[in-house]
Amino acid sequence: MKIEDISFGYPLSDVTLLVRKHFDRRASKFGLTRAQWRAVKVLNLREGLRQTELADFLEMEPIAVGRVIDRLQAAGFVERRPDPADRRAWRLHTTEQARSVVDDMEVIARGLRKDATAGISIDELQQALAVIARIKENLLALEQDEAGIAASS
Structure with missing residues (x-):
């Protein structure tokens, strides 16, 4: 057998899907989707990013990130503040509500990693x-x- 005969794409995809499924199930009590959680986590570490910068970090299209931010803003997790250097742009900031769940979400992520790597x-x-x-x-x-x-x- 040659190395190119060993398929690895499906097992990697399956693991990714299962991690997402279990994370979503555990995190549902916070009312955040995985995409929203990723955005909150990045913004918590890098307050004041523009939407396009956040999209780059998340490897998502800016329009998709815009929808995530709209939902996070409506739920009280993110604020849009005017960019002092560019009146057309907005800077994204987490709220106290978002910061209060970041540690809890990290505990969930650590627990899932522990469970997934058992043995x-x-x-x-x-x-x-x-x-x-x-x-x-x-x-x-x-x-x-x-x-x-x-x-x-």
Whole structure:
């Protein structure tokens, strides 16, 4: 058997879907979706981002992030404040309500990671993550190669 005969895409996707499912189930008591939680977490660490900057951090389209922020603002988790340097732009800030749930959400995430890695040693997990990181690097390099080929055509 050759390495290219071993399929890894579906197992990685399955793990991702299961993590999301279990996280959503555990976090539902806070009334936040995973996308909303990710936005709150980033904004909690980087207060005052513009929507486009947040979209870059989340690797989402700005319009999709706009909908997430609209919902977070309506729920009282985020405030839009005018950007003093650009009257057309808004800066995003978490509210006290959002900051109060960040620690609780981290506890949920830690608990899920603990449950998901039951029976796995730290060395095994670190090795698996190193392999996944290497696969990601290879795919990113492939993406750059393909972009270079397309640009020269």
